[in-house]
Amino acid sequence: MDFTDVSLTALRVFRAVAEQGTFTAAAASLGYTQSAVSRQIAAIERAAGAELLERRRDGVRLTPAGRLVMRRATVVLDEIDATARELSGLPTEAATVRLGWFPSAGAVLLPRALTALRRTDPDLHIVSREGGTPALVRALRAGSLDLALLASVPPFRPPDTESPPLVLRTLTERPLYLAVPTTHPLARADYIDVADLRGQRWIASPSSGEDRLMGVWPGLDERPEIAHTARDWLAKLQLVAAGCGLTTVTASLAPAVPPGVRVLPVRGGPQEQRRLLLARLPHPPTEAVTRVGAALRVAALDAYAPGTALSQE
Secondary structure, eight states: OOGGGOOHHHHHHHHHHHHHSSHHHHHHHHTOOHHHHHHHHHHHHHHHTSOOEEEETTEEEEOHHHHHHHHHHHHHHHHHHHHHHHHTTOOOOSSEEEEEEOGGGGTTHHHHHHHHHHHHOTTOEEEEEEOOHHHHHHHHHHTSOSEEEEEEOTTOOOSOOOSSOOEEEEEEEEEOEEEEETTSGGGGSSSEEGGGGTTOEEEEOOOOTTOOOTTSOTTOSSOOEEEEEOSOHHHHHHHHHTTSOBEEEOTTTGGGOOTTEEEEOEESSSOOEEEEEEEEOSSOOOHHHHHHHHHHHHHHHHHTOTTOOOEEO
């Protein structure tokens, strides 16, 4: 089989596996069986005459040949999609930027940036999607995202060890805060001492594998009592407002806290910093990507400027 005979279906399946990181996740996203995905990957690797995916215990990784195929496949699939839109009577998208973002960025930062871009750059078409850092980094590597907003925690390691390294730009670096109900005794002061966090009830994200327990103050010297778990950050803040417990909150969410929540700094122990990163592949960005990146930086500086309100009474 010659590579020129590879089907569009095989290319789409290959891109999905590269983005999702596992055959199982790709099958679920496409609505295929895992065996169907495996057959498509086997066919495209036979046509390429090379292994395109390195099978690992924690998922798959693109080989050098796989990265080459992914770059070309992304162009082909984007052109096919554009042709389909044009044939259906929709206008051609002259400048599209594909942006990924970590969950809490969608509460304040992303809407501000998109609002500004609609005013200053109405010709730009931005397609965005939410995801965790590993998924967003895989999508960047696979060529299906142009930019990604990532959150980074100490010791601020690169998001992956692939080569070439991603281009990372720090948009902001701010302390981690604590969200407490306004009726809670800890809400009476202007800051919270870390020693006063012993014995508190916490609202956290469900943890899996080696993920950090998001929502609990880092470095507590006791096993935390998790009263509630929720993936959505705004749901966590509503639970705080209802008096159900405490949760950590980044600067990106501070302007979006609901009434009944105070967002306070914590003193004592190591300072907990959080970085907001803008990531892309290390090839020269298009003008459209540069404009979107600039808008995100302005929105970040505006949203996290000193003096931003941290609580709603």
